[in-house]
Amino acid sequence: MDHAGHPGHPDSDRSPSSAPWGTAAKATLHCLTGCAIGEILGMAIGTALIWSNVPTMALAITLAFLFGYSFTLFAVRRSGLGLKVAIKVALAADTVSIAVMEAVDNGIIALVPGALDAHLSDGLFWSSLLGGFAVAFVITTPVNKWMIGRGKGHAIVHAYH
Numbered sequence: 001m002d003h004a005g006h007p008g009h010p011d012s013d014r015s016p017s018s019a020p021w022g023t024a025a026k027a028t029l030h031c032l033t034g035c036a037i038g039e040i041l042g043m044a045i046g047t048a049l050i051w052s053n054v055p056t057m058a059l060a061i062t063l064a065f066l067f068g069y070s071f072t073l074f075a076v077r078r079s080g081l082g083l084k085v086a087i088k089v090a091l092a093a094d095t096v097s098i099a100v101m102e103a104v105d106n107g108i109i110a111l112v113p114g115a116l117d118a119h120l121s122d123g124l125f126w127s128s129l130l131g132g133f134a135v136a137f138v139i140t141t142p143v144n145k146w147m148i149g150r151g152k153g154h155a156i157v158h159a160y161h
Contacts, residue, residue, distance in 0.1 A: 019155075024145035027154035031097045031144075032137055034071040038063030039105065043129060044120060053116045057109075061102050068098040072157055079160040093157045096147060100140045105132035 042063040046056025072090040081089065108131065109115050115128035147153030 019145045019149035021141070021145060023154075024141050024148055027144045027148060028097065028101075028137055028141045030071060030154070031068055031094055031101060031140070032133060034068035035064040035098055035101050035105075035136075036133055038065065038067035039102075039133075040129065041067075043125075047118075047120050047125070057106055061106065064102055065098050068094050068101075076157060076160045081160060089156055089160065092152075093154050097140055097144055097153060100143050101136040104136040104139050105129075108132035108135055 039060045042060030043056060046059050051059075069090045072093050073086050076086045076089050077083070109128050112124070112128040112131075114124055118125035118128070144153055148155040
């Protein structure tokens with residue numbers, strides 16, 4: 001029997017607008033924190049080792065996903081989930097959010113003239129990186145709101161808090 005249309009059922013009011021903006025912003029900030037740690041670390045390592053742009057960005061993106069997933073993974077593991085299930089939850093909760101965030105952030109870095117050639121000591125390196133994070137947050141928050149409103153993304157994690 002389908003209960004989704006009945007009052008009081010958790011799915012009876014599911015719509016993109018049913019997710020509060022505050023919840024979406026918190027989910028995005030959580031995701032952004034892990035992504036930022038990984039991305040800054042990757043960009044710093046690649047830049048310090050004088051790698052070319054492609055391997056540096058590949059490392060930064062890989063570490064952004066790794067750190068982004070790890071934040072959720074550790075949180076749901078603390079709730080008692082086994083490792084295999086916790087990994088599935090982290091992947092389901094964060095993949096779209098991290099992917100959007102990384103596409104936006106790295107797109108901005110690639111589009112800012114000179115940003116890819118800037119060094120760690122250059123203001124342009126840090127301003128393009130941090131500016132990319134800010135724009136990524138603004139663009140990813142509505143995506144997370146939409147997903148949470150449909151019981152997807154970070155909504156999956158909330159069942160384990």
